[in-house]
Amino acid sequence: MTVRTRFAPSPTGYLHIGGARTALFCWLYTRRMGGTFILRIEDTDRERSTDASVQVIHDAMAWLGLGADEGPYYQTERFDRYNAVIDELLANGKAYRCNCSRERLDELRQQQQAAGLKPRYDGKCRNARVEDCNCVIRFSNPLDGQVVFDDLVHGRTVFDNAELDDLIIRRSDGSPTYNLSVVVDDMDMKVTHVIRGDDHLNNTPRQVNIYQALNAPVPAFAHLPMILGADGARLSKRHGSVSVLEYRDEGFLPEALLNYLVRLGWSCGDQEIFSLNEMINLFDLSDVNKAASKFNPEKLLWLNQHYIMGGDPARLAELLRSYLQKLGIDPGDEPSLSDVVRAQQERSKTMVEMAMASEFFYRDIHEYNEKAAKKHLKAAAAEPLRRVRTELADLDAWQTANIHEAVNRVAEQLGLKLGKVAQPVRVAVSGGPISPPIDTTLHLLGRQRTLARLDQAISFIAERAD
């Protein structure tokens, strides 16, 4: 039997972290098993589904590299099929029309809640033989017995049918509901493994009953633990970014996010770093945890830095270009973006951070970081800066090694520690207290701009002294 899985998001917002993790596990399992990964858009809720959200899902999946082998299918395009199945169920006496008013249902619910019971439909219309009408259709759930299935994550799971009720499978406007359409789709698409969040665990027995009413084979289920916010509550906006694409915009690398997500609810001994191929070869549903996990932004940041440090400079250079552009900077040809990447990649947690830390290579200094200027661009720095300027101007070749020697020479001549020379130079050329090693920084900046900025700083000090 070849494995067929599906990722079935509903397009009612962004693709969030939890959805992405579900998609990843599903995709990994399928790749590992040599199966088929299907993308299905569950857009039966026409009120809340939007085209923009559909696009966001496609963009996010593409960015993460989780390509589908089949689909996308759209549930809204399959209404005829759902209705045919519902009619079949109706004809077989496995479903029935119900004309109970919403008022009655609301009242019933309230009464049950007040009595300390679980709100459930009471089956009033089950044997009422309601005439064809613009009303709702309910599934005749078995009244007794148990639903048993072996969840690949949770193991043997048992529900009493007595806990379930006759759920609506067709709304009064003629559209099918979720529990019906998933089952029909998974049946038609010959899905062998339903891998989804364990918020669906409670829906599973209802769905199993529908499969059985349809004489369809019941797929295997794997219910993944949820991802919660740092405070243990359901992931939401207030936990920072939840949208996958927001992480892209904030300068995260897709491989970092993937590596972070794969370790949420899954592990392989002590290994923390996984290439995509390692994930595919090592991933197994039997190693998935049952307990929910909390999202930890620090670890994601660490992984992102890890991947930036090891990233290919040419690839990162193109990314850096786009992040610089977002900051309103058009990096020309120099300094070379990949050289800048090489200088910055071990000191950047995100690409946005790298872009911000690299602005000064491409933009004139209009003002200095106040604290840095106060500390380093003071009268005592004037002489070192002048000497450095002279030494650098006299250099034969603008090489890192030469620059390094020149700066060291000034420190020696003045009997100063290197920091007393390098740090004023750093503030002078970068505008702030942080940059790559001073020789690398100056080399990247080029002789002309370096000398100009040293002059600028020297006059800044002179003016301040007045």
Next chain:
RNA sequence: GCUCCCUUCGUCUAGCGGUUAGGACACCGCCCUCUCAAGGCGGGAACACGGGUUCGAGUCCCGUAGGGAGCGCCA
């Protein structure tokens, strides 16, 4: 309220009856050092609780507590 699910350092987790309970992130200290990083070394930090079962329990069973989810003409 009812039903279901879950429970090892702050966080992600290893552990699948006998371990000084391991790793990673974060944190702290030291080293390196022109800044910031990176890197190296070291440190503190956990089996929710109570009963069983067993020679022996983080590991198995039952309760309790805590957390999560579901209970819609949402998905």
